[in-house]
Amino acid sequence: MKTFKKVVFWIFVSFAIIQFIPIDKTNKPIDKSVNFIDVKKSPSKVVTLLKNACYDCHSNETVYPEYAYIAPFSWSVKDHINEGREHLNFSVWNSYNKDLKESMLSKAVQTLKDKSMPLPAYIVYHDDANLSEAERTVLVKYFEEILKTKSY
Ligand code: HEC
Numbered sequence: 001m002k003t004f005k006k007v008v009f010w011i012f013v014s015f016a017i018i019q020f021i022p023i024d025k026t027n028k029p030i031d032k033s034v035n036f037i038d039v040k041k042s043p044s045k046v047v048t049l050l051k052n053a054c055y056d057c058h059s060n061e062t063v064y065p066e067y068a069y070i071a072p073f074s075w076s077v078k079d080h081i082n083e084g085r086e087h088l089n090f091s092v093w094n095s096y097n098k099d100l101k102e103s104m105l106s107k108a109v110q111t112l113k114d115k116s117m118p119l120p121a122y123i124v125y126h127d128d129a130n131l132s133e134a135e136r137t138v139l140v141k142y143f144e145e146i147l148k149t150k151s152y
Contacts, residue, residue: 021075031091033094034094035094057119105147108143113136115136
């Protein structure tokens with residue numbers, strides 16, 4: 001029992017200490033000349049869906065949820081955001097070359113269809129990101145149209 005209490009005590013202390021290792025939550029400013037929804041003049045329905053379901057991890061307009069203030073969950077959130085932005089960052093869209101844009105849009109269509117995006121764990125805490133079939137179709141059609149007309 002004594003050992004058990006010690007273990008609990010040290011888990012508690014470690015948890016308290018890691019709270020002093022925060023994540024950087026500053027968003028870079030938005031440059032409208034390269035921001036996807038500005039450059040493409042996306043319809044408001046598309047903008048809403050992208051902002052609700054994708055922008056937290058794939059843009060510089062991240063809105064951090066409350067659990068992102070508690071370590072170690074905060075570290076995992078930040079990892080997803082860094083990785084998400086590396087794969088596709090809508091805020092710097094026009095800085096990508098044509099090949100990259102084409103590949104990102106095709107992958108976006110793919111991930112929407114196979115439901116691997118938005119990340120399933122994210123949907124649990126974000127009702128708005130739980131896209132219906134119809135909402136997925138809106139985004140898929142929008143991306144497919146850009147691909148078809150090569151107007152990336
Ligand atoms: C909670 C964070 C999060 C959200 C929300 C999110 N993504 Fe992602 N996304 C990631 C991460 C992390 C990766 C890289 C790892 C992976 O592919 O699973 C990624 C990868 C991708 C990729 C690249 C896949 C590849 O094969 O290279 C695409 C495209 C993508 N996401 C599209 C979207 C779209 C479209 C939405 C909105 C409908 C969205 N994501 C929402 C975190 C997120």
